[in-house]
Amino acid sequence: MSTSETRPPALLTTSGLVFLGVLGAAVVLVPALNLLTAPDSALHVPTYVVSLLGKYLTYALLALSVDLIWGYVGILSLGHGAFFALGGYAMGMYLMRQIGPRGVYGDPVLPDFMVFLNWKELPWFWYGFDLFPFAALMVLLAPGILALVFGWFAFRSRVTGVYLSIITQAMTFALLLAFFRNDMGFGGNNGLTDFKDILGFNIQADGTRVVLFVLSAVALGLGYVLCRFLVRSHFGKVLVAIRDAETRVRFTGYRAENYKLVAFVVSAMLAGIAGALYVPQVGIINPSEFSPANSIEIIVWVAVGGRGTLVGAALGAVLVNYAKTYFTSGLLAPYWLFMLGGLFVAVTLFLPKGIVGTFYDWRARRRASDDIPGAEPAAAPKPAE
Amino acid sequence: MLNLFTQARRAAGRAAVGAATLALAAASVPAHAQETIKVGVLHSLSGTMAISETTLKDTVLFMVQEQNAKGGVLGKKLEAVVVDPASNWPLFAEKARELIEKEKVAVVFGCWTSVSRKSVLPVFKELNSILFYPVQYEGEESERNVFYTGAAPNQQAIPAVDYLMENEGVKRWVLAGTDYVYPRTTNKILEAYLKSKGVAAEDIMINYTPFGHSDWQTIVADIKKFGSAGKKTAVVSTINGDANVPFYKELGNQGIKATDIPVVAFSVGEEELAGIDTKPLVGHLAAWNYFQSVDTPENEEFIKKWRGYIKNDKRVTNDPMEATVIGFEMWVKAVEKAGTTEPDKVIPALIGVSVPNLSGGFSTMMPNHHITKPVLIGEIKDDGQFDIVEQTPGLIVAEEWSPYLEGSKDLIADWRSPLNCGNFNVKTGKCGGAGQ
Amino acid sequence: MLLALAVLSAAALSAAALAGRAEAQDVGGALAQLATNKYDDTEAALSVLALSGDPAAVGIVSALAEGRLVFGGTPPRVFIQGEGGALLDPLTRQPVADAPAVKPVRVNNRVRRAIEAASGALSLVSPDPAKRLEAAQAVGRSRDVAALPALDAVLAKETDPKVKSALALARASIVIGQAGVSEADRIAAIEVVGAQGNQDALALLRSVPADASPAVKDAAAAAIAGIERNLALWGAAQNVWYGLSLGSVLLLAAIGLAITFGVMGVINMAHGEMVMLGAYTTFVVQELIRTHNPGLFDWSLIIAIPLAFLFTGLIGVIIERTVIRFLYGRALETLLATWGISLILQQAIRTLFGPTNREVGAPSWMSGSFEIGQLSITYGRLWIIVFALLVFVALLAVLRLTRIGLEMRAVTQNRRMAASMGIRTNWVDAMTFGLGSGIAGMAGVALSQIDNVSPNLGQSYIIDSFLVVVFGGVGNLWGTLVGAMSLGVANKLLEPYAGAVLGKIALLVIVILFIQKRPRGLFALKGRSIEA
Incomplete structure (x- = not known):
């Protein structure tokens, strides 16, 4: 690579600054255009767009968490949707408890679905979720602990490559089946829905939606900075080394499994936060979030944006989801799967490094020819994995 | 210095792209709202539910065409707006919001699974629009903005x-x-x-x-x-x-x-049987409020027109289709009664509206936002159709709150004044479930 | 009750030929009742017909069963619809001159049961022993006390040993739970019933009255205990059989993937769609056969198998040539591309064939079941197991014994070396992917017999398929076989205890834990490299 190896790269690179800049602009502009303009003004951003953008941002954070372990550690998790969903369920349970006696049956404690299944008392695992700090803690702990246990077993046994991918998929599939069961006490297929308010604010008010959007943007920004911080530190260097040659890292005396475990748990927690922010904005959490297809889709976002670039992951998530929103309405609605499928094929064939990765390559080539020093090394993942 | 300048320029470029995306999404002022009345269609066209829901999308489009041939509603043509929520429940909520807020539809026909209905409920309540839900379901619900044209458990x-x-x-x-x-x-x-x-x-x-x-x-x-x-x-x-x-x-x-x-x-109709060789199944039963084999002139004409529209003379009809048709006709009638598509006027106007169903009677929208229906029991025949072996003599009124369930036996729904309540407790005399 | 009357009448008939005149009037009344087309009347008419012994009765009952009994005209009359739709008089079987517009007499489950009983009763004296056997079984199932005297009468005359034992069993089934039977008689009945050793016998033995003598009770208890032990053993065997048949489905679904993923290293997310295409090929073949040559229907699956193989194989080759070949060495990117392809294929099928299920019929040799001891085996499942094993063996033979198989193994083991030996690696890649896809297509033919033929068919198998291949060990066909069978059997052994859902969850957890123990699956490929 180039000169960057002599001094540590900056925490925020050009593209990182641009990324945070766009996020910052969105944080200021979107709420302003939503709240301060007249509804019929050409500049007005309707609330549904605010929620939509907020949802994209939580997806972006989720993609970021996947990129951290896939792009930098080489762990292809086909079950990351599970961590996202667990975070979402933790938040959903808090929101359910906030409904209180306003449910259709008016039971002060039990959520509606428990009343009509004739449950008499709250299951133990619902205790504490009426308190926001506890729920917030669980948003981190539920995915975190699952990742810790799962990762501890898997990395210690040196399960790698496709084997690891398939058992992560089995994990999320098992959770999917479990959460579908009504006897589990999580609302079965209907999941958790019909939320009323969050921390005392009406969840459907424009103001609340804007605040949630801003929070999602801030979480994405902080998540990005955290990931950058991790990957440029010594810790991050070891991670990349594990990605590229795990055995050599072991022979050098590093406990590779511990490094992987930390990255995996951090990533799961980020996914959990994304889920927690997602649920109040879309208004429902249901077991289908655990479905393996959802987890595969996250991988697709990251690949489209550019694996191992962080910014690319976020960009990919937003672009693919925008494409989905756009294609699923109007005349194209019956054909949108052709578009989406074609997009994935085209990206893998023509932009193997994703949009951002390709852009980096192009920039590096141009700089090399211009002979401008200080070019950012394109974090090219090892192709075969 | 040069470097910094180019960076700033690129940053500005990025921001511009971002803003353009936003603007694109924001530019949603309906241009044709004056000439047509928009009707939203919220059925999955892809994913696991496409198998059932695609037919209902076609049914609504068919009804819109029929109504326009009759001159539309209130002198305006109807325009169907189709979206694909792709069997993805959060996407249902997103698409519902898009239909109401961006497309400004007057009414939405949609949903099949309970979870999709639960997912869009808060949206319809918040934005005060109208949803017609055409599938038999578990009951235990009555909402001001939703009209249930499928069967409640006691109707099936x-x-x-x-x-x-x-x-x-x-x-x-x-x-x-x-x-x-x-x-x-x-x-x-x-x-x-x-x-x-x-x-x-x-x-x-x-x-x-x-x-x-x-x-x-x-x-x-x-x-x-x-x-x-x-x-x-x-x-x-x-x-x-x-x-x-x-x-x-x-x-x-x-x-x-x-x-x-x-x-x-209770979930197997003509569409589902179309995928099975029914010879070993002859005599197994299904309970619905409509079968394709219903022997009435109304039904015969409907099937003829439907097959003409879909250009397939083997296409079957089924119960949720009839429920969609009834819902559509009720909405048209209520809009004409109210003289506007304003939901606040149409919702009260819908109660009491009565339209002919395809089995030879009339279905009426009751104050609990459910409709009256006959119950038909059919035995599977070897050609994939049903032989109707029993029909209830009269129409059955839906029990949206089941008297057989602990939590709901004291509840009733009545959306007329002065009650205006979907979960009125007759014991405590209060609206809002079992609340003390 | 109806049955009892019928049996009585039949017995009476066999004892003495009755004068036909009075019955003819009864039959006339029954025909009038049939013409009202009401279920109650039809049922009543059937009991009269069964009693009548009129030679025309058998024809009328069987016409009703086959939907050829029609009614029409004013006042309504009944006719039998003969070959070519001509209306015949039900009694004389002569063509009717002034044929009115007719509709078939309606039949529901209750009437169908009455038909079964009536035709059973009418054939208890049939010259055909097979029909007498059926009739005896029908009487046994009814457990109708009133049938007892008639049964005794027929039993005394019966010569065919099979029919005789069936009649004896029918008699015992009735006697066993009846009040006022002598101790010896009841114990004899317990012996006869107990010898059956099946679920029905168990239910009968439990119906021994509570006030029976201790000796009877002991005999019954002993028989019950014996049957229960026996059934528990058979039950376990039955579960293993279910497991094997589930395993064979998993094997079929996974075996193509064992080639494209296991051998070639392509994470082929479109594998399920290849299975789906195979199922749709079957559908198209059956449609063509139905419209052009219905007589060939029983051969439809046999015809569909090679066509499905060729068609999906061709699609596989096209996918390989246009997409996959640019991605060798980038396994994870094949995941993305094939995921995209799977979306496109699903939507293409949805656009072409519509989103609803398509009907794929079962040929006659795949319907029904037979019993070995207390083990019930359905032909459909049996053929699927046979087919899965045949495909497995054939695939193994292709890889081991043919030149292309050798080349495939060479290319996947060391591409450059193979190329330097003069193997056209491009061509071999395309053939290998085509082979894997073609096998998936053949699996689709089999799966069309037990599952929905819909655009979503493939998705329901993709996760299980990957699990099987990984569990068995990537790159090892034997691993796939053992993996599929053990997952199938484990699933079916867990299901009775844990239920379908928890059983499946438990199985997934077991697989996850198993992979910790053997990170390269059941049959890990031995190799010198420390990293795959």
């Missing part, structure tokens, strides 16, 4: 069980369902109902399977075993769409005939 399940008890002398019951809210609730209601009719607990077997369950060997063998105890046994099936085909194939393979252990299903 209970008459079917009565038929089996009286006509087939069934004494032992297998309640088999997919593990989600509709079978759970229906089976709870049926269990309570059967016990009230003196069926002993050991004569009821309840079984739940996951969505899309495809290996039925063990369960069908269990049913066979349960049915060999000397008492006449029947299966009440609330098995969901996809899992039915392998279930019936296994029944046929293991030689369970309708004369031995009849299966009565």
Whole structure:
């Protein structure tokens, strides 16, 4: 690579600054255009767009968490949707408890679905979720602990490559089946829905939606900075080394499994936060979030944006989801799967490094020819994995 | 210096792209709102539910075309806005919001699964629009903004069980369902109902399977075993769409005939049977409020027009289609009565609206936002159609809150003034469920 | 009750030929009742017909069963619809001159049971022993006390040993739970019923009255205990059989993937769609046969198998040539591309064939079941197991014994070396992917017999398929076989205890834990490299 190896790269690179800049602009502009303009003004951003953008941002954070372990550690998790969903369920349970006696049956404690299944008392695992700090803690702990246990077993046994991918998929599939069961006490297929308010604010008010959007943007920004911080530190260097040659890292005396475990748990927690922010904005959490297809889709976002670039992951998530929103309405609605499928094929064939990765390559080539020093090394993942 | 400048320029470029994206999404002022009335269609066209919901999308488009041929509504043409929520529940909420907020539709016809309805409910309440929900469901709900044109459990399940008890002398019951809210609730209601009719607990077997369950060997063998105890046994099936085909194939393979252990299903209609060879299934039953084989001139004409529209003279019709048709006609009538598409005017106008159904009677929208329906029991024939063996003499009013469930036995819904309540507790005299 | 009457009448008939005149009037009345087309009347008419012994009765009952009994005209009359739709008089079987517009007499489950009983009763004296056997079984199933005297009468005359034992069993089934039977008689009945050793016998033995003598009760208890032990053993065997048949489905679904993923290293997310295409090929073949040559229907699956193989194989080759070949060495990117392809294929099928299920019928040799001891085996499942094993063996033979198989193994083991030996690696890649896809297509033909033929068919198998291949060990066909069978059997052994859902969850957890123990699956490929 180039000169960057002599001094540590900056925490925020050009593209990182641009990324945070766009996020910052969105944080200021979107709420302003939503709240301060007249509804019929050409500049007005309707609330549904605010929620939509907020949802994209939580997806972006989720993609970021996947990129951290896939792009930098080489762990292809086909079950990351599970961590996202667990975070979402933790938040959903808090929101359910906030409904209180306003449910259709008016039971002060039990959520509606428990009343009509004739449950008499709250299951133990619902205790504490009426308190926001506890729920917030669980948003981190539920995915975190699952990742810790799962990762501890898997990395210690040196399960790698496709084997690891398939058992992560089995994990999320098992959770999917479990959460579908009504006897589990999580609302079965209907999941958790019909939320009323969050921390005392009406969840459907424009103001609340804007605040949630801003929070999602801030979480994405902080998540990005955290990931950058991790990957440029010594810790991050070891991670990349594990990605590229795990055995050599072991022979050098590093406990590779511990490094992987930390990255995996951090990533799961980020996914959990994304889920927690997602649920109040879309208004429902249901077991289908655990479905393996959802987890595969996250991988697709990251690949489209550019694996191992962080910014690319976020960009990919937003672009693919925008494409989905756009294609699923109007005349194209019956054909949108052709578009989406074609997009994935085209990206893998023509932009193997994703949009951002390709852009980096192009920039590096141009700089090399211009002979401008200080070019950012394109974090090219090892192709075969 | 140069470097910094180019960076800033690129940053500005990026920001501009971002803003353009936003603006694109924001530019949603409806240009044609004056000339047409928009009708939203919210049915999955891809994913697992496309199998059932695509037909309903076509039905709404067909009705819109028919209505426009009659001159539209209030002198304006109707315009259908189709979106694809792709069997993804959060996407249902997103698309509902898009239809109401961006497309400014006057009414939405949509949803199939309960979870999709639950997902869009808050959206319809918040934005005060109208949803017509055309599928039989578990009840336990009545919302101001939703009109339920499918059957509640008492309009389907209970008459079917009565038929089996009286006509087939069934004494032992297998309640088999997919593990989600509709079978759970229906089976709870049926269990309570059967016990009230003196069926002993050991004569009821309840079984739940996951969505899309495809290996039925063990369960069908269990049913066979349960049915060999000397008492006449029947299966009440609330098995969901996809899992039915392998279930019936296994029944046929293991030689369970309708004369031995009849299966009565609440989610199997003409569309589902179109995918099965029905010869081994002759005599198994289904309970609906409409069958394609209903012998009335209205139905004959409807089928003819529908097949002309869809350009396929083998295309079947089914119960949720009829429910969609009834809902559509009710909405048209109510809009004409109210003289506007304003939801606040149309919602009260809808109550009491009565339109002809396809089985020769009239269905009326009741104050609980559910409609009156006849109940038909049909036996599967070898051509994939149903032979109607029983029809309730009158129309049945929906019990949106089941009297057989602990939590809801004191609740009623009445959306007329002065009550205006979807969950009024007759014991406490208060709106809002069991709240003290 | 109806049955009892019928049996009585039949017995009476066999004892003495009755004068036909009075019955003819009865039959006339029954025909009038049939013409009302009401279930109650039809049922009543059937009991009269069964009693009448009129030679025309058998024809009328069987016409009703086959939907050829029609009614029409004013006042309504009944006719039998003969070959070519001509209306015949039900009694004389002569063509009717002034044929009115007619509709078939309706039949429901209750009537169908009455038909079964009536035709059973009418054939208890049939010259055909097979029909007498059926009739005896029908009487046994009814457990109708009133049938007892008639049964005794027929039993005394019966010569065919099979029919005789069936009649004896029918008699015992009735006697066993009846009040006022002598002790010896009841114990004899317990012996006869107990010898059956099946679920029905168990139910009968439990119906021994509570006030029976201790000796009777002991005999019944002993018989019950014996049957229960026996059934528990058979039950376990039955579960293993279910497991094997589930395993064979998993094997079929996974075996193509064992080639494209296991051998070639392509994470082929479109594998399920290849299975789906195979199922749709079957559908198209059956449609063509139905419209052009219905007689060939029983051969439809046999015809569909090679066509499905060729068609999906061709699609596989096209996918390989246009997409996959640019991605060798980038396994994870094949995941993305094939995921995209799977979306496109699903939507293409949805656009072409519509989103609803398509009907794929079962040929006659795949329907029904037979019993070995207390083991019930359905033909459909049996053939699927046979087919899965045949495909497995054939695939193994292709890889081991043919030149292309050798080349495939060479290319996947060391591409460059193979190329330097003069193997056209491009061509071999395309053939290998085509082979894997073609096998998936053949699996689709089999799966069309037990599952939905819908655009979503493939998705329901993809996760299980990957699990099987990984569990068995990537790159090892034997691993796939053992993996599929053990997952199938484990699933079916867990199901009775844990239920379908928890059983499946438990199985997934077991697989996850198993992979910790053997990170390269059941049959890990031995190799010198420390990293795959």
